[in-house]
Amino acid sequence: MLTFLNHLISGISLGSVYAIIALGYTMVYGIAKMLNFAHGDVIMVGAYVCFFMVSSFGLHPIIGILLAMVVCTLLGIVIERLAYKPLRQAPSLAVLITAIGMSYFLQNAAQLLWTSNYKMFPAFFTFGGKNGVSFFDGRLNLSWTTIVTILACLVIMVVLTLFTDKTKLGKAMRACSEDKGAAQLMGINVNTTISVTFAIGSALAAVAGVLLCSAYPTLMPTTGSMPGIKAFTAAVFGGIGSIPGALLGGILLGIIEIFAKAYISTQVSDAIVFAVLIIVLLVKPTGLLGKQIREKV
Amino acid sequence: MLKVENINVYYGSIHAVKGVSFEVHPGEIVTLIGANGAGKSTILNTISGLLRTKTGSITFLGSSIAHTQPHIIVRQGLAQVPEGRRIFQTMTVQENLEMGAYTQKLNVVAEELDRVFRQFPRLKERRKQVAGTLSGGEQQMLAMGRALMSHPKLLMLDEPSMGLAPILVEQIFEIIQTLHQDGTTILLVEQNAQMALSVASRAYVLETGNITLSGTGAELTQDDRVRKAYLGG
Numbered sequence: 274m275l276t277f278l279n280h281l282i283s284g285i286s287l288g289s290v291y292a293i294i295a296l297g298y299t300m301v302y303g304i305a306k307m308l309n310f311a312h313g314d315v316i317m318v319g320a321y322v323c324f325f326m327v328s329s330f331g332l333h334p335i336i337g338i339l340l341a342m343v344v345c346t347l348l349g350i351v352i353e354r355l356a357y358k359p360l361r362q363a364p365s366l367a368v369l370i371t372a373i374g375m376s377y378f379l380q381n382a383a384q385l386l387w388t389s390n391y392k393m394f395p396a397f398f399t400f401g402g403k404n405g406v407s408f409f410d411g412r413l414n415l416s417w418t419t420i421v422t423i424l425a426c427l428v429i430m431v432v433l434t435l436f437t438d439k440t441k442l443g444k445a446m447r448a449c450s451e452d453k454g455a456a457q458l459m460g461i462n463v464n465t466t467i468s469v470t471f472a473i474g475s476a477l478a479a480v481a482g483v484l485l486c487s488a489y490p491t492l493m494p495t496t497g498s499m500p501g502i503k504a505f506t507a508a509v510f511g512g513i514g515s516i517p518g519a520l521l522g523g524i525l526l527g528i529i530e531i532f533a534k535a536y537i538s539t540q541v542s543d544a545i546v547f548a549v550l551i552i553v554l555l556v557k558p559t560g561l562l563g564k565q566i567r568e569k570v
Numbered sequence: 571m572l573k574v575e576n577i578n579v580y581y582g583s584i585h586a587v588k589g590v591s592f593e594v595h596p597g598e599i600v601t602l603i604g605a606n607g608a609g610k611s612t613i614l615n616t617i618s619g620l621l622r623t624k625t626g627s628i629t630f631l632g633s634s635i636a637h638t639q640p641h642i643i644v645r646q647g648l649a650q651v652p653e654g655r656r657i658f659q660t661m662t663v664q665e666n667l668e669m670g671a672y673t674q675k676l677n678v679v680a681e682e683l684d685r686v687f688r689q690f691p692r693l694k695e696r697r698k699q700v701a702g703t704l705s706g707g708e709q710q711m712l713a714m715g716r717a718l719m720s721h722p723k724l725l726m727l728d729e730p731s732m733g734l735a736p737i738l739v740e741q742i743f744e745i746i747q748t749l750h751q752d753g754t755t756i757l758l759v760e761q762n763a764q765m766a767l768s769v770a771s772r773a774y775v776l777e778t779g780n781i782t783l784s785g786t787g788a789e790l791t792q793d794d795r796v797r798k799a800y801l802g803g
Contacts, residue, residue: 441668441672441676444661444665444668444669445669445672447658447660447661448658448661448669451658451659451660451661452656452658454620454652454656455652455656455657455658456669457619457620457639457640457641457644458618458620458640458644458649458650458652458717459641459644459669459670459672459673459716459720460641460644460645460672460673460720461641461669461672462639462641463641
């Protein structure tokens with residue numbers, strides 16, 4: 274029973290990271306109707322920036338995370354401006370291929386800058402020399418990383434939901450994702466709104482990168498690619514375009530992955546994760562919480 | 571107030587609007603009538619900046635807007651109610667109206683909201699309702715209210731009667747006249763020529779991208795060609 278609980282908690286923790294990454298995919302898809310496959314690699318850049326700030330410059334981890342967020346935000350805006358904005362009117366296949374190209378570009382640039390040797394990401398989340406708390410004589414362990422990850426995910430979800438529901442800019446983002454032409458007629462600058470969306474998604478990617486590497490500390494130029502693809506799966510699973518969907522999809526995917534690893538097989542766990550995606554899409558093509566707008570004429 | 575001169579608009583290789591020129595003076599209701607596909611909506615979308623003209627000029631309140639971004643044009647006092655209403659279906663009535671006031675300073679939004687609610691009491695009753703669940707007539711009112719939230723000097727209406735029952739069409743046209751009496755200049759695009767001509771100060775007839783006739787609303791109502799083609803004999 275306690276083993277089950279341990280697995281469940283690690284599943285939720287991993288799922289929280291997926292959820293934070295999935296938000297980037299889902300928001301960008303919602304507004305720009307494109308799949309930003311370079312999103313996973315922004316995670317990796319965020320983790321590297323934080324790593325160097327803390328390990329090489331000896332800065333406090335909080336400052337390292339904040340700087341990583343700043344760098345990723347700028348990176349996200351630049352990627353959108355240079356690579357995707359010129360393709361606003363292009364067929365979606367062209368945009369998709371560009372995004373994949375951007376993903377490889379970031380991976381290879383990282384290899385050039387930081388070599389392909391892996392770095393050991395330091396353990397940030399220790400309090401009083403301990404890296405977690407134990408219950409039931411050490412049979413149930415909660416690491417601080419797990420606690421921080423789950424809390425971060427919850428806080429991000431609440432803040433983001435309030436942002437899109439209550440603020441003028443957030444509402445403008447919803448308006449743009451529904452009808453860009455009509456949004457322009459309201460006086461909304463669609464290009465700025467898309468930039469803001471990329472900025473938010475990329476800042477979250479930096480957070481996700483640090484959380485991911487705190488739990489799985491080997492950092493390489495390809496670190497972001499698999500979690501990126503899984504988070505994309507989570508976004509589709511939950512219903513792409515939906516913020517609560519990203520949370521639900523991410524958490525469920527994390528739990529499924531950990532359970533598959535624990536109870537079925539470590540080797541096929543990834544296959545199981547993607548098989549779940551295929552089944553969900555067969556049964557409910559819009560994902561679990563996918564929006565289906567019925568038009569009333 | 572608005573001067574459109576010799577605009578040519580293309581969709582790829584299709585020449586949709588061919589050298590069209592017309593004017594709207596302050597305080598007028600000007601209508602463009604014509605059959606489906608004549609280029610009416612294309613003209614409105616070109617004025618609001620969603621489409622671009624290859625030639626000619628568009629001047630609004632003395633400044634050229636032919637190359638201005640749509641979101642800037644709105645700030646200059648020109649609002650459009652698009653064809654098919656295009657309200658934000660998943661947002662509430664009030665949120666839709668707030669989007670209409672996107673260009674306004676926060677402190678005047680409440681004031682504009684009150685004004686629009688006075689013009690459309692039905693929208694006030696439904697302010698918390700999700701817009702996609704409104705009836706067709708209510709959606710049209712919302713689309714008009716939303717455009718009015720920017721307090722436009724010129725309001726462009728694209729087929730406001732489309733898909734509505736006759737009684738609702740009458741209601742919408744009453745609202746148009748009220749807005750006009752309150753001082754809003756209106757450019758109205760309609761397939762329902764009879765209704766449009768009955769409220770218009772001046773009208774232009776559009777056929778396959780060309781303006782073929784123009785005159786006052788009363789003149790065109792009497793014109794044989796207009797009667798035959800648009801008013802059912």
